[in-house]
Amino acid sequence: MFRALVIEDQTLMRLALMNEVQASFEDCSVLGAETLEIAASELQNNNFDLVVIDPGLPGFDPTSQTDRIAVVDKIVEASPSAIHVVVTGSDNRFEAEEFRQIGAAAYLGKTGLPPGVFSDVLDDISTNGFSLRLSRVAMTKPDYRYSVLTPREQEIIDLMAHRAPGVKRKEIFAAMADRFGIDAGSAERYFKQARAKLMRQGHPLPRGL
Amino acid sequence: MFRALVIEDQTLMRLALMNEVQASFEDCSVLGAETLEIAASELQNNNFDLVVIDPGLPGFDPTSQTDRIAVVDKIVEASPSAIHVVVTGSDNRFEAEEFRQIGAAAYLGKTGLPPGVFSDVLDDISTNGFSLRLSRVAMTKPDYRYSVLTPREQEIIDLMAHRAPGVKRKEIFAAMADRFGIDAGSAERYFKQARAKLMRQGHPLPRGL
């Protein structure tokens, strides 16, 4: 059974990263630590397969390169058999190289890091030995979230709202069907249901319905 | 129907904040913008009731106080009727005061900002006119997340794992029952079910079962 540890001080981000890890493994337990102290205590008593680290932790200067390296180095030494993934908001390729040299298997910038990347990152690691994803601005349209929609309905609305011009709806339905292993007709049904809900309740629809 | 806009460049954090807003309102639509450009475009075409802003956006210097003020100021002026909530990782009370003076109704530090705060923040705003929550380290034990548990089961395990010494389990069951409006017996049933699942699958249990 897979065991992971996420070390990140921002609670919402820590929970989001824990969800990401969970989504990548069938059966796993994920621990979350807000501080290096809690993390160190858990590392003493457990063996982890994966450790996710944000080097900007409380008690350290996030602008001090020495501090950042020290944090990661301490954790890597405390869990030599684990895969170490560094996640940071202030990323650059020089720091990525430094962390790679002290044993990190991945270096991810937070900006533009989308849900579902973890499985891709783990693929990168197993094929190339290292995964690098620097922050980049990718969005041109906003995200839309409606509380009246079910998850499936929300997902197809997301895909449709970010549809490139000229792409047929049928292609989006096919893409969703492929991604979730369902029928394209079902995807179409979700879309119709979702749009009907939004229209009925007077919600402003994203451009491109 | 309630309309909100979340402006934050880190995707996972943006989605988490959007979830927080959604959880605070029965029926609402929440837009997410990665950049000031996208946000400005949406602010032109829509009226929002609530705007959540992280001033550290792409294209601006996150250490420049001038840039940070300019970002928030621009957004406040573009949506004068909305409630404005500033969320930042590098918070301090001087900046809080500056943002308050240009019209922000809340200033929240990201570290230790837990799920479910938004309704409390909105209460603060409606009673005091302003809500201030600076970053603080609150955790002494790690969070545990198990993929085999249902949400309800996970929640009662969370509560039980962070139980203060000397507190009876019955009190935790009562607390959960009160928080979710269910029966204390149901909470107890979830706990038993959750623990049985973890034992059966050989998961290491948090201290204090």
Added chain:
DNA sequence: GAAAATCGGGATGGTCTCATCCCTATTAAA
């Protein structure tokens, strides 16, 4: 004009979670 795409649904079965009520042992506290 014919074919493909889109619109706008109804109906159904299966699965999962939620919330509750019930039962009997065993252990800890008064």
Added chain:
DNA sequence: TTTAATAGGGATGAGACCATCCCGATTTTC
């Protein structure tokens, strides 16, 4: 020692969501 708390379940109905198959009408595209 008597009471309260904890351990360890079984069973059930309600409701939500998932996934599918079906229908007819309209619009767009070639």
